[in-house]
Amino acid sequence: MDCPLLAAYEATGQLSEQALAELTDEEDSSEAGKRLYHCFRQRPNIAFARALLTTLSTRYVHGYTHGGPTTTQGLRLAGYLIGLHGDVRDALALWRTKQLTFDTACEFDIQMVAFAGIDPTIAYLQTLPDPDAAAAVDYLQQCQAAGDFDDLHAYFSPDNLPYWI
Template sequence: MDCPLLAAYEATGQLSEQALAELTDEDGTGAGLRLYHGYRQRPNVAFARALLAELSARYMHAYAHGGPATMEGLLLAGYLIGLHGDVGDALVLWRTKQLTFDTYCGFDIQLVAFAGIDPTMAYLQGLPDPDAAAAVAYLQQCKEAGDFDQLADYFSPDHLPYWI
């Protein structure tokens, strides 16, 4: 499936401005779904990490300046990172959840625990970082509430989230 954003990144190492605009545009173009399918065919975690960093910066700029700050791109980038399965990404995803009150409420906690709740908590407990400690405390509460009981389904191609 054609995915201009991923193709441009693979060719240049840069995120295409036009493809980023299409991805963050809410006109129903299906760019997020094309990106998801392209990424499934050609996983590239460096791309997903760069996408999350860029979209986080744009989100914060829009949020700070009263512009439209939507989370769908952040969620998609976090999801792509989660598909890669490197528990070392859990802290950056936690920090994405902490960007604003809106991201705190809307950035799914399942994105932080994509590698499984117990490995994620063990990894974060080993980090000498106050953000990691806060993440562990929150993850524990979510675990007790059953938020991770269907984690495999959350990342299943049969149950794609609405924002893809």
Template sequence: MLAEDFVREARSFQPGPPRPQLLQLVAYQEARLPENEEGDDQNAAFRSSVLKALSKKFSQEDRPLIRFLLEQEIVYHENAWGIFESIRFCGALLFLLAQVEDVCLLWEAKTVNFDTMCGFDVQFLVGAGVAPTLAYLQHIKEEWAEDARIYLEECQQAGDFQNLERYREGLRASLPEPA
């Protein structure tokens, strides 16, 4: 199946989720590499292709699928070294959709390993705006939310969010052109 066909079929189920058989094509699937003990994700390349196809034209209706793809990237990054562009791509799409409720999943992606902590842009967490995100986190009485709020406040004080609209425009400009 081509990535464009996957996106078209996934969208045919909206507003509900795509059928499980379809999601299996992009779900994390560990594959042991014969030359070493490190695991790999046999669906990573296709998932990346789906993200690129999806990003040509996406909307709020695509949000559940993008969240699912990010969840799979998180699992992949729990089992791999480094950071792959596909996790950043998911973060960028959710940032552009700007739903404050996504901060939990985005924080999980940011903190999944050392490399994502360094390479997953903190701006992805505040797509809905810095003040609304901090207010949302303030009301969640869980340790992760407190950690995220403190981290975001430190980033705000450091000036990491001063040019958030320019950052948003840069992300939009970097997406593939619609077909």
């Protein structure tokens, strides 16, 4: 499967500007996101997913604060790819992404923060001496009480992809 963004990263360690533009272009992002998801499932690369989230977060904040184009599509996809990897140490970065703006707070699903399971995620975040981690624990516990994680395993199932992929 053709995946220029992942292929360029694997070859150079850099994210291709052209492929990034395709992923963040609202008209093309859905098809590009699906291709990237399927490529990533075949060739998981957590360094790529983390670099993608960092780059897209920086671009999103810049666009948001300077009146440029913003979309959460790429952020959500990068977060989802990170969640597929399952390393609980990524939970705080995903929480911070969710907290970038009002839009990301609404559109970046809380399930992505708790991808490793709600109990392990809370336990890990409680070990961090960081006010963001404490805020995340608070919010996660509220969401847990509301039943938001009852079907967490299905959220990351290839049979049940989120609508935005």
